[in-house]
Amino acid sequence: MNLNIGVIKGDGIGPEIVAEAMKVLDAAAKTYGHTCDYTQLLLGGASIDVHGVPLTDETIAEAKKCGAVLMGSIGGDAKTSPWYQLEPSKRPEAGLLAIRKALNLFANLRPAILYDELKGACPLKEEITEGGFDLMIMRELTGGLYFGERKTVKEDGVLTAYDSLTYNENEIRRIAKRAFDIAMKRGKKVTSVDKANVLDSSRLWRKVVEEVAEDYPEIALEHMLVDNCAMQLVKNPKQFDVVLTENMFGDILSDEASMVTGSIGMLASASLNETKFGLYEPSGGSAPDIAGKGIANPIATILSAAMMLRFSFDLDKEADAIESAVAKVLKEGYRTIDIMSEGKTQVGTAEMGDLIASYIA
Numbered sequence: 001m002n003l004n005i006g007v008i009k010g011d012g013i014g015p016e017i018v019a020e021a022m023k024v025l026d027a028a029a030k031t032y033g034h035t036c037d038y039t040q041l042l043l044g045g046a047s048i049d050v051h052g053v054p055l056t057d058e059t060i061a062e063a064k065k066c067g068a069v070l071m072g073s074i075g076g077d078a079k080t081s082p083w084y085q086l087e088p089s090k091r092p093e094a095g096l097l098a099i100r101k102a103l104n105l106f107a108n109l110r111p112a113i114l115y116d117e118l119k120g121a122c123p124l125k126e127e128i129t130e131g132g133f134d135l136m137i138m139r140e141l142t143g144g145l146y147f148g149e150r151k152t153v154k155e156d157g158v159l160t161a162y163d164s165l166t167y168n169e170n171e172i173r174r175i176a177k178r179a180f181d182i183a184m185k186r187g188k189k190v191t192s193v194d195k196a197n198v199l200d201s202s203r204l205w206r207k208v209v210e211e212v213a214e215d216y217p218e219i220a221l222e223h224m225l226v227d228n229c230a231m232q233l234v235k236n237p238k239q240f241d242v243v244l245t246e247n248m249f250g251d252i253l254s255d256e257a258s259m260v261t262g263s264i265g266m267l268a269s270a271s272l273n274e275t276k277f278g279l280y281e282p283s284g285g286s287a288p289d290i291a292g293k294g295i296a297n298p299i300a301t302i303l304s305a306a307m308m309l310r311f312s313f314d315l316d317k318e319a320d321a322i323e324s325a326v327a328k329v330l331k332e333g334y335r336t337i338d339i340m341s342e343g344k345t346q347v348g349t350a351e352m353g354d355l356i357a358s359y360i361a
């Protein structure tokens with residue numbers, strides 16, 4: 001199979017970590033008889049430097065021609081970078097929001113995996129983390145409270161602010177389907193999180209999710225109130241497989257879930273639209289404090305590339321091979337500086353990429 005992949009190297013550590021993910025993708029492609037065609041795309045600060053704007057129509061058009069896009073992080077140091085002298089709509093981050101919108105990326109996936117070897121970095125008690133955990137937060141990204149009508153008015157002389165939370169059944173159905181499809185490739189369990197004891201939007205959410213579940217008899221569906229879910233994530237994260245939720249709940253729960261794994265350099269993410277297309281990127285930022293030093297952890301980007309193979313190209317075996325290679329380097333004691341601990345072997349960005357690529361072949 002020929003994989004047509006758009007590549008946004010991004011800013012800061014972006015080019016360093018993306019280079020390692022491409023190295024690993026090439027190793028997986030070679031091992032399993034595929035070829036990778038990469039199209040370089042500009043976004044964020046790198047685009048400002050060339051075109052004066054963080055996103056061009058050309059980048060959007062080229063991205064749409066690709067099967068998926070792999071991205072490093074974008075942005076710079078807000079105190080020192082000239083990009084932040086520009087008005088907010090012309091800064092690097094504006095490009096990211098605009099490309100998500102232009103590509104209609106409504107489903108955000110953030111896996112939170114605690115590898116047994118890294119459980120020392122997890123802030124939870126040892127009896128909770130024993131054996132590690134592997135869950136996926138699936139957050140609706142283009143609806144709900146963050147996109148509803150808002151206003152601030154004076155009522156009877158008192159300042160009053162309104163934000164509205166709106167979902168229609170189509171918006172709920174399309175993300176629920178994505179969540180069930182993804183659960184079919186994982187542990188076959190979906191926990192749909194809402195606040196159906198209070199909110200109408202949550203009651204509609206629950207109704208539509210139950211309708212979608214009828215087409216997936218193999219999936220175990222449970223509903224959980226968001227306040228309980230926030231507790232359960234720290235009490236017993238092992239109970240979860242796919243956690244499906246709306247925009248604001250997902251914003252909060254995905255940060256909570258990623259923090260319990262302990263390391264930003266390990267966290268992959270993906271944003272998907274209605275087709276197989278997705279944008280795959282590490283959850284962390286461009287880390288300008290360590291850019292160019294060759295010490296950034298490339299694993300989040302490498303795991304994002306594995307998600308790309310699984311969800312955009314349906315190459316499960318190849319994705320498994322990358323994930324197993326990551327688990328193997330950790331088991332053998334190799335660590336970048338951010339996850340380093342006593343008695344382990346410290347390696348740089350490129351060496352980590354080399355090791356993972358070599359374990360695939």
Ligand code: NAD
Nearest residue numbers: 073074075076264265284285286287288289290296297338
């Ligand atoms: P950051 O995630 O870049 O850095 C926070 C800390 O984590 C830093 O100490 C950094 O060195 C460390 N870190 C991050 N990724 C790492 C990795 N792979 N390996 C080792 N250490 C790593 O967050 P920030 O400093 O708040 O933001 C820096 C820039 O990134 C800003 O311009 C911000 O807007 C941007 N940003 C971009 C994205 C994105 O592209 N999706 C996301 C978040 C932040």
